[in-house]
Amino acid sequence: MLSTMSSAQKSNTAFVVGLLLVLHGFFVVTLLVANAPLEKTMGIVQKIFYFHVPCAWLLMLSTFVCAAGSLAYLFRGSERGDRLALCSAELGVLFGLCVLVTGPLWARAAWGVFWTWDVRLTSSLLLWLMLVAYGLARRYGGAGGRRLASAMALFAAADVPLVYLSVNVWRTLHPTTKVVSSLAPGMRLPFFLSLAIFSALWGVLLTLRMRVERAQSRLLELTIVVEDAEEKSP
Amino acid sequence: MARPSWVSQAARIAWKDLHIEGRSREVVYTMGFMAALVVLVFSFAFISGQEVTVGPDAIAGILWVAVLFSGTVALSRTFDRERENEAIRSLLLSPVPRSAIYAGKLAATASIMLLVELLLVPLLAGLFSAAIWLHALWLGLLLLLGTIGFASVGVIFSAALLRARSRDALLGALLFPIVIPVLLAASRATATLLDPAAPDLDPALFWTRFLTALDVVFVVVGLWSFEPVVMGE
Amino acid sequence: MTYVALAYGFIWGAVFTYVLLVGRRVARIDAEIEDLRQRVKTGS
Numbered sequence: 001m002l003s004t005m006s007s008a009q010k011s012n013t014a015f016v017v018g019l020l021l022v023l024h025g026f027f028v029v030t031l032l033v034a035n036a037p038l039e040k041t042m043g044i045v046q047k048i049f050y051f052h053v054p055c056a057w058l059l060m061l062s063t064f065v066c067a068a069g070s071l072a073y074l075f076r077g078s079e080r081g082d083r084l085a086l087c088s089a090e091l092g093v094l095f096g097l098c099v100l101v102t103g104p105l106w107a108r109a110a111w112g113v114f115w116t117w118d119v120r121l122t123s124s125l126l127l128w129l130m131l132v133a134y135g136l137a138r139r140y141g142g143a144g145g146r147r148l149a150s151a152m153a154l155f156a157a158a159d160v161p162l163v164y165l166s167v168n169v170w171r172t173l174h175p176t177t178k179v180v181s182s183l184a185p186g187m188r189l190p191f192f193l194s195l196a197i198f199s200a201l202w203g204v205l206l207t208l209r210m211r212v213e214r215a216q217s218r219l220l221e222l223t224i225v226v227e228d229a230e231e232k233s234p
Numbered sequence: 235m236a237r238p239s240w241v242s243q244a245a246r247i248a249w250k251d252l253h254i255e256g257r258s259r260e261v262v263y264t265m266g267f268m269a270a271l272v273v274l275v276f277s278f279a280f281i282s283g284q285e286v287t288v289g290p291d292a293i294a295g296i297l298w299v300a301v302l303f304s305g306t307v308a309l310s311r312t313f314d315r316e317r318e319n320e321a322i323r324s325l326l327l328s329p330v331p332r333s334a335i336y337a338g339k340l341a342a343t344a345s346i347m348l349l350v351e352l353l354l355v356p357l358l359a360g361l362f363s364a365a366i367w368l369h370a371l372w373l374g375l376l377l378l379l380g381t382i383g384f385a386s387v388g389v390i391f392s393a394a395l396l397r398a399r400s401r402d403a404l405l406g407a408l409l410f411p412i413v414i415p416v417l418l419a420a421s422r423a424t425a426t427l428l429d430p431a432a433p434d435l436d437p438a439l440f441w442t443r444f445l446t447a448l449d450v451v452f453v454v455v456g457l458w459s460f461e462p463v464v465m466g467e
Numbered sequence: 468m469t470y471v472a473l474a475y476g477f478i479w480g481a482v483f484t485y486v487l488l489v490g491r492r493v494a495r496i497d498a499e500i501e502d503l504r505q506r507v508k509t510g511s
Binding site for chain 3: 108
């Protein structure tokens with residue numbers, strides 16, 4: 001039984017390997033991004049877009065995965081689903097933070113203000129807040145914390161398209177700032193490569209985080225077993 | 235003996251809560267007071283000088299923020315009586331379908347909130363000279379839809395937080411991010427309806443439809459998720 | 468240009484910090500496993 005504990009050491013190796021692979025990918029992407037053509041109106045600042053958009057995509061992906069895991073946990077009692085929800089929510093908070101920092105940086109450089117109530121940025125903020133609330137519900141929600149958080153995740157996922165739609169309509173009634181939506185040919189490769197690398201990073205982090213979480217719960221079970229045994233034969 | 239229908243079971247639960255509330259009126263008073271105070275706080279915070287010139291946008295916003303904040307008071311009380319004496323357990327042991335419990339609780343909470351809101355609207359009219367009579371019925375519909383949207387999510391969270399210690403602090407924090415679309419739609423529609431100078435009512439129509447869709451989504455998710463969430467209690 | 472560097476740097480920093488935090492978690496679990504092993508050894 002204890003021999004399975006070496007999986008924690010195994011995951012350390014996988015950890016390093018996976019991370020090295022992604023780092024390698026990062027350097028490749030950086031070079032490509034640096035060599036990509038300069039966008040006409042915004043110049044070099046536009047290059048933030050290569051990191052900003054993948055992070056936004058990962059925020060959304062994390063939300064849906066969290067909702068899927070929560071669904072499995074709520075309706076089928078799947079502990080693994082619950083772990084998946086927790087880990088992906090964490091990653092969503094991480095990458096969401098990246099979106100919310102790089103977005104204003106881009107806005108500041110391009111338009112002079114940090115926040116423009118741009119539809120995507122605002123929707124991302126709301127989504128991020130929901131994932132943070134998910135974490136709060138789990139941590140401080142008491143006995144029913146996990147279930148509460150799972151219900152939150154379901155509402156959040158259902159909310160995603162509605163938030164986007166409502167903020168979009170809300171903002172089109174006011175003057176909007178133009179966001180680059182069409183990609184020049186020279187930009188496509190670095191962009192999709194960046195997206196792929198970021199997604200791979202997300203996948204690696206999720207897998208490893210899941211392993212840690214599973215090890216944690218196994219450890220808890222085993223601790224209980226050992227303590228029971230110790231009580232019976234002191 | 236025929237089994238009572240789902241609707242009548244939900245209605246019975248709603249009626250029970252409303253009946254108890256009718257005796258003490260505790261929630262209505264505290265929520266109503268809170269709502270009025272929120273409106274007043276906004277007045278003091280935003281209005282300067284002699285003239286009370288607040289546009290329909292701001293009035294709509296004030297109304298719905300007051301509904302949101304005071305609604306949290308009502309929601310935290312939704313399961314208060316079930317918390318005492320482990321009444322929640324007897325409720326769950328009964329053969330009443332969980333979705334009926336949810337619907338009943340939703341109906342009761344929404345009714346209490348609506349009652350307070352109907353008293354709040356004249357207050358706004360008085361304080362800000364809001365043109366509430368322009369489209370009074372539509373305004374009433376918006377209040378209903380917005381309240382349902384808000385309470386449909388709130389009842390679930392309130393149930394789940396039944397035993398949590400930081401219940402009151404958490405409820406608002408968890409609820410608000412999710413119901414922001416409700417706030418947005420409701421206040422945008424209300425703003426259009428309160429504006430005598432509005433060119434047409436298209437925005438109000440759009441937001442009302444949007445709010446309805448939102449309500450459908452939230453109530454469906456709520457009906458669906460109530461049982462597994464409460465089961466753990 | 469500074470903005471691009473800041474943005475990129477932030478993402479790197481955030482991901483790296485996260486990895487570090489998870490690494491610390493792993494170390495703590497490893498320590499507890501060692502502790503359990505010791506207890507089993509002394510018990511049996």
